Amino acid sequence: MSSIETGSPAVAAAPAFASGSPNARGLALALGGLAALVLFVGVPLVGDDYWLNAILIPFLVMTLASIGLNLLMGYAGQASLGTGAFMATGAYATYNLLLRLPDLPLPVSLVLGGLLSGLVGVVVGLPSLRIKGFYLLATTLAAQFLLTWIFNQYGWFSNYSSSSSISAPRLEIAGHDLSSPAGRYLLTLTSVVVIATIAAKLVRSETGRTWMAIRDMDTAAAVIGVPVARGKLSAFFVGGFVCGIAGALWAFAYLGTVDAGSFNLDRSFQVMFIIIIGGLGSLVGSVIGAAFIVLLPILIDRVAGGLLGGAIDAGQLENFQKVLFGALIIWFLIKEPRGLAELLARAVRWLRSPARS
Template identity: 50%
Template sequence: MLYREAGQFKTTYAQDMAMFPIRQDRIAFILLLALAFLVVPLLAKLQIWPFGGEYLLRAILIPFLILSLAAIGVNILVGYCGQISLGSGAFMAVGAYSAYKFGTGINIPLAWLGTAIVIPPLPVLPSILLGGLMAAFAGVLFGVPSLRIKGLYLAVATLAAQFFFDWVFLRVPWFTNYSSSGSVNAPALNFFGLTMNSPIERYFICLSFVTVFALLAKNLVRGNIGRQWMAIRDMDIAAELMGIRPLYAKLTAFAVSSFIVGVAGALWAFVYLGSWEPLAFSIDRSFQLLFMVIIGGLGSILGAFLGAAFILVLPILLDQVPHALGIPISVETVSLLVFIITGSLICYLLIVEPHGFARLWSTAKEKLRLWPYPY
């Protein structure tokens, strides 16, 4: 119930704790879902770049959605809990290779017992979710040092996870079903008896995962555990004096973050790549996800999408500008200009608004709410 008293708007506690407490946010969310589920598939059928064709789905929207999901996981750990991590690419790899093993069957010989542990191949959906669980387990193991160290020292500790899993998936052939090159092929995308191979079907798979996990993350960070994460982020000693257990708060942040990142890694391997090798989840991927979170906005679910759009989509659009305007220019020069423009925009953004695009959007939204009386 909303009422006004002495020039002040007041709301109930339930309204303040709602996932979307402001009406314009609810309307914007519904319109965004309608755009993603209805309008984009229609535009994809048009052969007018950049609003049509398989290129829009395969090269832009599908990787954008998957990396946005991974950025949400990184933001939970870095933005909400304040634990710097450089091992996101490794946890994506754990999710991808674990999902691959569950999807193709597991055979662990126990020579000393004269038997073996055999798990038959699982459907794709359970394989992806179990891959996320294995990534969560790995995240908890490498999150234990966060109980003793923090800041750049913790970043170096999580960087060890990146190097460790890069070595494991490259040198231990069991994870790749004894492939000599280390590359593997994902099983068929069979969901509930339906094989989904077309770009539009793969797009809907990614969109469904991203929608569900984004809403779960949004609901999680506004609850009790989310408040514990933010208390640890702001001042861990004061949070501990208030009764918050750092062990529980930090390790749950690592577990939830790594689970989401692991699911994103499985989607990246199964839905986007189809076949991959350990280099697909190198340290460059970890830095890319961290930059998405910083540019998009720390401690913001929306910031994960904005950061992914800036890092992934904007360079593709800039690369097509000379061609659209009919400017004769070489490919090498265009690539160089894209790097220069993107880097300049990053510097300008971090100077003008260090809190990223999410803060800019929040400021614009507040001005829109007060319009036409901004003061």
């Protein structure tokens, strides 16, 4: 098992409930049930439109996109700057499925849109069979520019909209309207929980072990019989699938209307920053990194407005945020490549150490 996987906070905290005793299992189930109750019932009841629309929904979507990229980069070791392209593919594919097949249920459309994005991911990942590192990064960057150009250039993808943008169709499941902030939050939260659960099982399966063997040293993995080519392409497929669903939710559950420019290179970099700060090779790190990226700008705005009375304009604050993110990324890459997830794991181990008892 790789050092990155064992260093994740989820693994580090596992011994607290891994004793196998009925009490430990019961406590874990109780905590999980309480968390589900708070997230699925409490938050929609007490959360206002601002918190749901401007904070929680984008946080959840960015968490989902970073899980997709983390599976590809953090676990399989395949460099990619095509996250925005995968998200755009998922958004446009889901939009056209709902538009041209109106009887198709929303969950099915989301899954099919993700599958189409995953197939695009396989095509984008074909060069990984021959190249890696910076050169693979360059090919995914080319796919990023090419796909966004195609979606803007050909009107069929946006139903010949004059602005080349797509608008969210009616969001409903089994006749239940999900257009309200609470409904869109629950749709996004359910998608994240389901996909994160599947991803957690996947990285512990034979497929996950294959990815990590390829990440650590693909030549040695090939020597011992690991199917390197299949492993790389499966990572691109799964990463593209997850990012595709995230793109559809970004378009329909968050923005309501979107064009290909919403999934530009900046979006790809944003998701990459999330997994670097949160922790490569850690699903928990994807959640922590997304929270950090989404909440820190809001915190800076509130502090600047409260303490400085608006003396700093919005442009200067935005530049400060970019400088801060850049400095943090450099620091994490040099000092703590495993990100905030590793810092959290250390804190958990310190609290549970015998000296603290």
